[in-house]
Amino acid sequence: MRRPISPDGPSRYLREADRLHIADRLIEKASIRQIAAELGRSPSTISREIRRNGVPVRAGSSQWVYRPHAAQSRAEARRPRPKTGKIGQNPELRDFIQRHLEQRWSPEQICQVLRARFPDRPEMHVTHETIYQALYVQGRGELRRELTSALRTGRARRRPHRQAHKRQPRFTAPMVMISDRPAEAADRAVPGHWEGDCIVGAGHRSAIGTLVERTTRFTMLVHLPNGHRAEHFHQALTATISQLPPHLRRSLTWDQGNEMAGHQLFSTAVNMPVYFCNPASPWQRGSNENTNGLLRQYFPKGTDLSLHSREHLDTVAAELNSRPRKTLGWETPAERLSKLLATTRK
Missing domain, CATH: 1.10.10 (Arc Repressor Mutant, subunit A)
Incomplete structure (x- = not known):
């Protein structure tokens, strides 16, 4: 019922x-x-x-x-609001916090000392977020507003984070977003549209570039012996993509990683447009994300990826491309790409 x-x-x-x-x-x-x-x-x-x-x-x-x-x-x-918060209800707690803010302690330091000094008094325990709320939220009046000047930032108001309309441009050259990518790339009907990313090693000090063709799932790996800073990455990616015939360079879709700061130079060098995914949207490069998971069998997380030679990367890519895929009707990516190339030559 x-x-x-x-x-x-x-x-x-x-x-x-x-x-x-x-x-x-x-x-x-x-x-x-x-x-x-x-x-x-x-x-x-x-x-x-x-x-x-x-x-x-x-x-x-x-x-x-x-x-x-x-x-x-x-x-x-x-339910009526606003209610007096924990700090406002306890003068001893309020005075302790204000005194230590005046000594330029951070809210997190104050919270840890409160727990150490008053282990058996939960009424004296607060989180650092509670202190920030008492400082910044208007109408609470639990801590003196001028104490914000003692914080590390010195800001009198809280700065909002992750607001898309206020986000600074990632790169100097304007990005073309995935929403402007041709429809033929989305439906995988035409080969030559690629997805790319980097898998990174221990401490983000090394990386391997990964490229996956959307129609065939054919994989290419980019050797980065000099690291994955933008200038080095641009050169290595250009050299790898230049191996492809022109009709297989229709587009490249990437996330907004710093390594692609030279995207305009790359696009001009190989005559291949670059489209960028929206922030925190890995599903927009689904084939590439899936392939990166497969590659972690060969290149585990937390290891130094600079130890792998160009020859070893080619061997790994060839092994992936020779695996039959359910999504390809149990053909291999290499077989599917070979068929497409043969059809194009006729």
């Missing part, structure tokens, strides 16, 4: 209709787990609601009853 979902959609908090349902089902002797399943909630949520908002039948009675309208009123009374 699942209760119909409210037309207002799911809610983080229990509504009055939820509490009426709980009361009705308790009268019917339903279990906590049954009620939780009917409401699409955790059993602990229902148990806590009954425990917090159940009331004695009469004063001094050991029997209790759950009254939904009274429970709703109590929940609403507890």
Whole structure:
């Protein structure tokens, strides 16, 4: 007997209709787990609601009853904002924090010392985020605002992070995004569209470039003996792609890694446009991500990748290209590419 979902959609908090349902089902002797399943909630949520908002039948009675309208009123009374935070409720804690901020301690240092100095007093324990909230959130008034000048940054307000519309351009040359890539690349109908990335070694000090052709899943590896800084990477990538015939250089899709800062020079040198994925969107290079996982069998994480020679990289790539793939009807990438090249020559 699942209760119909409210037309207002799911809610983080229990509504009055939820509490009426709980009361009705308790009268019917339903279990906590049954009620939780009917409401699409955790059993602990229902148990806590009954425990917090159940009331004695009469004063001094050991029997209790759950009254939904009274429970709703109590929940609403507890909810008003803003509430005084932990620091504002404890003058001793507030003074301790302010005193050490004036001594230019960081919030994280203060939190660690509080736990060490008052191990048996949880009311004196806070996280560094709580201190930042008390400093920066308007209307809290728990710590003096001028104490922000003692922080490492000295900022009087918090700087937001990871806002796409305020993100600085990654490269000097403008990027062309994957949304502008030709439709023929997306449907894998035409060969010559590649995905690329780097797998990095221990401490990000070494790397191997990886290239995967989208239609055939054919793999090429870029040897980076001089490291993967942009100037070295541009030269190595250009040399690798130049081995391909012109009709297999239709496009290259890459993430926004620093190694591609020279993308415009590369594109001009090999006559091949470069498209960039959106930030934190590895699925936009799905074939390449899958291949990178296969390559980790040969080049484990945390190892020095500069130890591998050009010849060894060619051997690994040839081994991958000779594996039958389910997505290719159990043909190998090498076989599929060879067929395409033969068709093109006719």
